[in-house]
Amino acid sequence: MDLEPGKTVPAVPVPLDAELRVVYEAYLSEEPDAAPMSFEKLSAIRAEADAAGEAHEEHEDLSHGGRFTVFQPSVPGPDGAPGIPLLVCTPSGAPAARPALYFTHGGGFYGGDHRTGLDQILETAERFGATLISVGYRLAPEHPYPAQIN
Numbered sequence: 001m002d003l004e005p006g007k008t009v010p011a012v013p014v015p016l017d018a019e020l021r022v023v024y025e026a027y028l029s030e031e032p033d034a035a036p037m038s039f040e041k042l043s044a045i046r047a048e049a050d051a052a053g054e055a056h057e058e059h060e061d062l063s064h065g066g067r068f069t070v071f072q073p074s075v076p077g078p079d080g081a082p083g084i085p086l087l088v089c090t091p092s093g094a095p096a097a098r099p100a101l102y103f104t105h106g107g108g109f110y111g112g113d114h115r116t117g118l119d120q121i122l123e124t125a126e127r128f129g130a131t132l133i134s135v136g137y138r139l140a141p142e143h144p145y146p147a148q149i150n
Helices: 018-030 039-051 119-128
Strands: 068-071 084-091 100-104 131-135
Touching: 068 119, 084 119, 100 119, 119 131
Parallel strands: 100 131
Antiparallel strands: 068 084, 084 131
């Protein structure tokens, strides 16, 4: 789905606990710009994030100067959906038997990618000799809920 001005995507209500729904509705009443999200607003948010460096370029040294071995596979998506990119970073010299950290980036399900927000989690992976597996889940609204968790 392309992000085009004036296009809409049918909303799929996210199930919320009744107590959480009260908090969410109070937030929306105090922050009128928080919702609904328009394609124009989303495009501007993504452009701002790109300009700020939140979406990393391919030339970035993901190995952090050789401290990590990096593998970037793609796993098949469900039912013919596009493949899901992964970033697998293993600290150099880590033992064969080691823990793993599963990481899903922040971005509210509509921004970022599998290389977003890695600095702190890579430090943790290195400290514990763990392999980091970061998932590039599919983003909304191009992929409506529950695509991100499938």
